[in-house]
Amino acid sequence: PFERGGADPFPHPVPPLSILLPHAQRMLLRTLYTLGVAYSREDIDRVRDRTDLAELAAEVTKVRRSGRSVMAVCPFHQEKTPSLSIDAARGLFHCFGCGKSGDVFQWVQETQSTDFVGALELLARRANVTLTEDPTAKRRRGRRESLVSATQIAVEFFNDQLKKSPEAGRARSYLRSRGYEGDIVDRFMLGYSPDTWDALIEHLKEHGVNTRTMEEAGLISKSRQGRPIDRFRGRLMFPIYDLRGDPVGFGARILEGDGPKYLNSPETPIYRKSNLLYGLNWAKGAIVREHEAVVVEGYTDVIAFHLADHPVAVASCGTALGNDHLDLLRRFTEKVVLAFDGDAAGANAALRGFDLAVPADIDLRV
Template identity: 40%
Template sequence: MIPQSFIEELLKRIDIVEVVGRYVPLKKAGANYSACCPFHKEKTPSFTVSPSKQFYHCFGCGAHGTAIGFLMEYQGIGFPEAVAQLAQSVGLTVPRDVRGERPEAGRDRFAAMRAALAQALHYYRQQLKASSRAIDYLKRRGLSGEIAARFGIGYAPDHWQNLAAVFPDYAASPVLAEAGLVIDHETGRRYDRFRDRIMFPILDVRGDVIGFGGRVLGQGEPKYLNSPETPLFQKGQELYGLAQARRAIREAGRVLVVEGYMDVVALAQHGVEYAVATLGTATTPHQVQRLLRLAERIVFCFDGDAAGRLAAWRALENSLPALTDGATLSFLFLPEGEDPDSFIRAHGRQAFEAQLAQALPLSQFLFRELTTRNDIQSEEGRARLLQEARPLIEQVQAPALAMLLRKRLAELVGLAPAELTALLSAPLKRAGDLASPAPRFAPRVRRAPSRNRQLLRLLLARPALGRGVVWQADTAEDGEGAVVGEVLAYLAAHPHVETGAQLLEAFRDTEAGRLMEEVAAEALLLDDGFDLEREFADALARIEEAARRRRIEGLLALERTQGLTPEQKQLLLRELAATRRA
């Protein structure tokens, strides 16, 4: 881990415009700089870099971050490597020892979980070296020591409390349970989640372990056991092997999505280094969008059996909202009984990549499945095909692709394009419906930002606005208000913070940080010459007045039911007087 104080100092010394400008031709656009986004194809610039706020945002694909985040995305490197590059460019040396630095309030549990997972990974890797049985298993699967080390593969011995040897506070530590390393049984007994399994660490973009996948060595269920969802690890957002594959994905211009961790590792062993795996769930739109920032072509690879076809269809459904014109999504079905691991070991890289070249484009797979299910020789079958295809095509936001899919659908059902357009624009009804059902994917409604989001936006634009603000605990009416409180507390403890980039990095990979990343795009739109102080003061005054009214209403309700203590009466009088002054 790298001290947060060093990250703040580093971001003070670098200029994001200079960093991004080394790779992207930026042009001055008012107070900011713009360019065509380096993370997706576009003709009109929507990539914006702010020199005052020191972060970037693409209003086309949604990519955003600081100078550190830009290097991670653009070069496909981890957090430590990006920090090291930037530090070297300004003559700083990255400190590594953080034993004397206490994590900040609101972030200590994340740091503690990361540290616990890193310790567990070290333990599992050491245990692999000591287990001839586990080593023999990996050798039989064709893996070398080099590839096992690259992916950090380890072994969890067949005992109930292995990690007690690593953590002196094993029996009582809440961090071990929160990180998903142990299970607390209802009888009060605690034991390791992973036992007698090959351990595959799951890494985030920083290269830090956030969870594990464990595979049985022989027969047994479940074959793969994953860490549970934790504050660090959300299965629908992460992909196994992405940290190791990012550079190869960019170089190959494509990414291969498979189902098993062993598939990823075996493919890398044979030179196919651009593969990733889902984490025991169907591919999500978030994962597809993330991969499309790295490559324009995604190939999903599944077994040729019924389960593989079902998984492929779910991947197709979940990919539709993330599609863009220019992107290519394809589906490869290996011969029945084969998976990527077994196929590449039996036939080699050249034969496997020849299979990739035969993958079905999404449009062909979509209509092949729909026409297989419905008899297009009859009017009723064509009507059912139209009914099944409509909600799928309506999810596609890429204009050109959506138009071509509608054209192909019109051909299949025997309609003129104008007739199909009229049908698709009519309310969708099903048998027994009295009214049109709610759309499966409701359109995004643009709402005015809440006052708490206004405060966050202004704090990201100019952190100095938050210095000296007293934020009472009950001022936070909701989760957004709680994040404002965290940011204000951080600014009180770090008065030297000057830019929004420093704030974003301070809350990287936290629940608060995720909301701040959303609001960062709004902050970029603020004119630096605007009266930010007045807007901040007004929004803060309204929030404080709303909190005061809630306190008054609570005291008045208490007075009617139970009566007030002398202290509560004094508080009520003070709050009423403050309301009159306001």
């Protein structure tokens, strides 16, 4: 599609990609740490070495090679002339149009909407590399899977209760009063936690989940007598998903009686609130397309943005917005808009947490 010779259609200056390397490495390390990946460092390096990023890019977009330089039409923003530079030797890319950069794994993660492990496995197959699992990481991953699976069972249980239980009438009328129909309930897997001590515990037991897992997943707490009880009772349940779309915890809104308006899951191995943004699993695609993320105050605000067909909103989960949240968003866009309630108290509370130590490459607006 591109002809060699002629005028260079790329007006952008091309600095050496090596300056991008430390950033890409940091990103990769963070990804590895976050997911507790079960594959050895050596295998990951072997897959990287055997993957030609220029070839990989050519499968999804137009690639133009001239000498050592490889340019491609950026798949992460709208453009006709290529402004994405590929360093095939190092396996790195950088777009001079939208600023997106990364390595071969991030390329696959972003273009195929998969997580790091998915990208690694795909590229390993492509490169004929057999992956061996690191036993410690494998155990950690096994633990993670059982916590996610217990949380998933709870998500489905609460969702079922919301739709069918007579006791959930109040929750249903609250949702109706906000204009939420049945499709919203299923799209966001909203739920209702019965106002009893052990409805969830009994349900989880039937599904073979042991008490230790329930406790580690933050689904139960202890009564004054030290007996395990359901942590969430008589509340409207908002399941919180991580970036991969795995359910990791809950935000729970009170419907009547005493107690905090919102109760969240405690910190667990899978629910780390400084690293989670409600709605990001649904919003990430739209955030990349629209070059903008909007941080709102609560779960219902996130849903309202989706209803308004502008699904770029996320919210922090029971904590102020911090630098880790911004790092998370920066993987998808450089423009972050804070949209809090008119009252200054809301915005101040949200900003106090990170003392305005905003990284220079983020365009932050209030």
